[in-house]
Amino acid sequence: MKNTVNIKELITLYFEGKTNTQQESFLKEFFSQENIPEAYKKEQLLMQALFQKDDISIPTDLEQKLHSTINSLALQEKQHKLFAFNKWKWMAVAAILTIAISLPLYFNQITQHDETAQISQVDKNKIQEAQKALLLLSKNYNKGLEQLTMSQETLSESTRALNKHLIISNP
Amino acid sequence: MKEDEFKNIFIPYHPKLYRIAFRFVQDSDVASDMVQEVYIKLWSQRNKLGSIKNPEAYSVTCLRNLCLDHLKKTKKEISFEQLSDKKAIEEVQDWSDETKVIQKILETLPEQQRTAFWLKHWEEYSNEEIEEQLGMSAINLRVSLSRARKTIKEQFLKWRKG
Known part of the structure; x- marks a missing residue:
């Protein structure tokens, strides 16, 4: 009787979604029996159908397909890594070549720059000589200018002395 | 890994x-x-x-x-609204196997109720596992299972009478 009451309660709980796995296993086992109390006979077919698993057969080649898929993915990844490694290797070679070509060009440019610097020094010397020449010219010009000023002053004094003498002689 | x-x-x-x-x-x-x-x-x-x-x-x-x-x-999913109870029962009247009747009724359920039912009954996952898989709370799972089971019972009994 107690068992029957429990079953009734369990069925109610089952349709309310409140049963746990153990209680559901108990119900499944109970309704799978041939001789159950008459009160549950009308529910037996439904409960058996509810607990009856659907029959889905797994394709035999699925597992093999999955292994192949994973193997293929792993292989692709390895190839990708290898390509990535090769890419770095080629980049390193390109970098070395660039440096190998660039260095002689760079040093050649420095040498040319030094030559340019030497030419400039020659020019500098010429400029200095020209400056010296100009300075000398300037000095001589100034000297000439001073002499001219002195001559003008002497001439002015002579003129003044002559005028004075003329005024005295012709009152 | x-x-x-x-x-x-x-x-x-x-x-x-x-x-x-x-x-x-x-x-x-x-x-x-x-x-x-x-x-x-x-x-x-x-x-x-x-x-x-x-x-x-x-x-x-x-x-x-x-x-x-x-x-x-x-767009192959059959929504619950698309199939009325009557139509569902009419469709399953041809089935002789009760398990197939249940499957047919399940097709008319909302996706979450249907999946919860499959996982619980046919894959025998625990409630906690189903909650994790479906991202549902314990209460939502209980409600989904309850609604699914009650709908199945109701339509199954209709089919039996028919």
Whole structure:
């Protein structure tokens, strides 16, 4: 009787979604029996159908397909890594070549720059000589200018002395 | 995660994953494709999978999402509203096998109720596992299972009377 009451309660709980796995296993086992109390006979077919698993057969080649898929993915990844490694290797070679070509060009440019610097020094010397020449010219010009000023002053004094003498002689 | 480790963990789930996929898409080839797609996705995420507590639940969740995306694209999903109770019963009257009747009624249920039922009854997952797989709370799962079972009972009894 107690068992029957429990079953009734369990069925109610089952349709309310409140049963746990153990209680559901108990119900499944109970309704799978041939001789159950008459009160549950009308529910037996439904409960058996509810607990009856659907029959889905797994394709035999699925597992093999999955292994192949994973193997293929792993292989692709390895190839990708290898390509990535090769890419770095080629980049390193390109970098070395660039440096190998660039260095002689760079040093050649420095040498040319030094030559340019030497030419400039020659020019500098010429400029200095020209400056010296100009300075000398300037000095001589100034000297000439001073002499001219002195001559003008002497001439002015002579003129003044002559005028004075003329005024005295012709009152 | 290395190739062998990945295979050892995930390959044993493939029968369950296939059955779940088949129930969604109702086509053997498409179900196989869905399962393979899940494994490709899992492989691409394998470095993160070490931190996942339940790889099986994670796989089922991935598969469910893929199947739902597939159904959205192909628009094959039968919504609960599309099939009235009467039509569902009329359709299943031809079935002689009770299990097939249940399957037919299940097709008319909303996706969440249907999946919760499959996982609980046919894959025998615990409530906690289903909650994790479907991203549901315990209360939501209880309500989904309750509604699914009550609808099945109601329509099954109608079918029996008919």
